[in-house]
Amino acid sequence: MKKLAILSAVFGILLLISNSTLGQSKNDSTLCEIETRDGNHFIGTIISMESDTIHFKTDKLGTLHIAKNFVKKITPLAQNQLKEGEFWADNPQATRYFFSPNGYGMKRGEGYYQNVWVLFNQVSFSITDNTSLGAGIVPLFLFAGASSPAWIAPKFSVPVVKDKFNVGGGALIGTILGEEEADFGILYGVSTFGDRSNNVNIGVGYGYAGGGLAKTPTITVSTMLRTGPRGYFISENYYISTAGDYLVLMSVGGRGFTRGGVGIDWGVVLPLGAGIGEFVAIPWLGITLPFKPKD
Numbered sequence: 001m002k003k004l005a006i007l008s009a010v011f012g013i014l015l016l017i018s019n020s021t022l023g024q025s026k027n028d029s030t031l032c033e034i035e036t037r038d039g040n041h042f043i044g045t046i047i048s049m050e051s052d053t054i055h056f057k058t059d060k061l062g063t064l065h066i067a068k069n070f071v072k073k074i075t076p077l078a079q080n081q082l083k084e085g086e087f088w089a090d091n092p093q094a095t096r097y098f099f100s101p102n103g104y105g106m107k108r109g110e111g112y113y114q115n116v117w118v119l120f121n122q123v124s125f126s127i128t129d130n131t132s133l134g135a136g137i138v139p140l141f142l143f144a145g146a147s148s149p150a151w152i153a154p155k156f157s158v159p160v161v162k163d164k165f166n167v168g169g170g171a172l173i174g175t176i177l178g179e180e181e182a183d184f185g186i187l188y189g190v191s192t193f194g195d196r197s198n199n200v201n202i203g204v205g206y207g208y209a210g211g212g213l214a215k216t217p218t219i220t221v222s223t224m225l226r227t228g229p230r231g232y233f234i235s236e237n238y239y240i241s242t243a244g245d246y247l248v249l250m251s252v253g254g255r256g257f258t259r260g261g262v263g264i265d266w267g268v269v270l271p272l273g274a275g276i277g278e279f280v281a282i283p284w285l286g287i288t289l290p291f292k293p294k295d
Helices: 002-020
Strands: 028-036 039-048 053-056 061-065 071-076 111-116 121-128 133-138 148-161 165-177 184-192 199-209 216-229 231-242 244-258 261-274 282-290
Touching: 053 121
Parallel strands: none
Antiparallel strands: 028 039, 028 071, 039 053, 053 061, 111 121, 111 282, 121 133, 133 148, 148 165, 165 184, 184 199, 199 216, 216 231, 231 244, 244 261, 261 282
16 A cells, blocks of 8 residues: 555656646757748747747847747757857858859759859759759850850769768760750869868869860869858869960859848959960859758
8 A cells, every 4th residue: 555655646746747847848948040920030049838929038139929920930050050149051052163063962852043144044953962963054046046055964972071071073064056066065073172161172174075075184173261151252263274275264252142042143253374465354243043842
C-alpha cells in the first residue's frame, strides 16, 4: 500500500506539471526573424506562444506581442547570421561573379534569370545540388532579323572541403541562329577557395569556334568579398592568349540585393592588350531575379 501511495503521488505531480504547460507552448530560444503582413521584419527569440499571440524578445525594441494572424512568415536564423543586431542573409547569388561561374552550386530546384544591358538574357536552374543547366540568348533577331547568339551552359560542382574548397566544371555550348557552321563555346574547370560570401576563384578554359579548339587556354581569376548585410565587392578578370597576341579583360564592381533576393550588378570592364592603344572603360549593369520552389 505504501508503494502504491508513493506511485500515485508521483503520478499526480507529473499530471499537474503537464497540465500547467498545456496553456502555452514551450519557450523557444532559437534565433529567428518574424515578417509581418505589413512588411516589417523583427529579429529575436520567441519567449512563448499562446493561441493567438506570439511573445517575441528583440534587442532593440524589447518584448513584442504579435498577433499570430498578423505574422506572414517565421524564419529560423543561425547565430553567425546576426552581426551587430543586423541580419546577414545567405548569399543568394553565390555561384557566379558578373558572368563566370565558380565551384559552388545552387540547391536543387533553385534558379535565376539574369539580364545585362537588356539584350543579354540567361536562365539557369539547378537539377540537383551539384548540377545545373543554363540557357541564354541575345535576341538580335528583334532588329531587322539579325543573326542571334544562343547557348546552353551545363555545370557541375563538387564540395571538396565544405564551405572552404569547391571545384567545378562545365561548358558553354553556343551557336549563332540564322548562320551555318557558327558554333562557339568554351570548356572549363574552376577551383574556388573560401566560403559562399568571401572567396577567390581560379579557372582554366579552352574556347572553340567553327569546329576548332583553341591551342592556348583562357585563364580567369575572380573574387567576391562581402561588404555588408546585402552588398558584395566583385572582380572578374580574364587572360586570353592568341597567336602572338593577348587580351586582358579586367572588371571591378559590386552587387547589391533586396530582401527578396533580387540582385543588381554594376561595374566597369577594362580591356587591356597590345592592340588597344587608348584607355577604354565599358560599363556593366545587370539584374538577377531568383526563383525557387515553395517550402
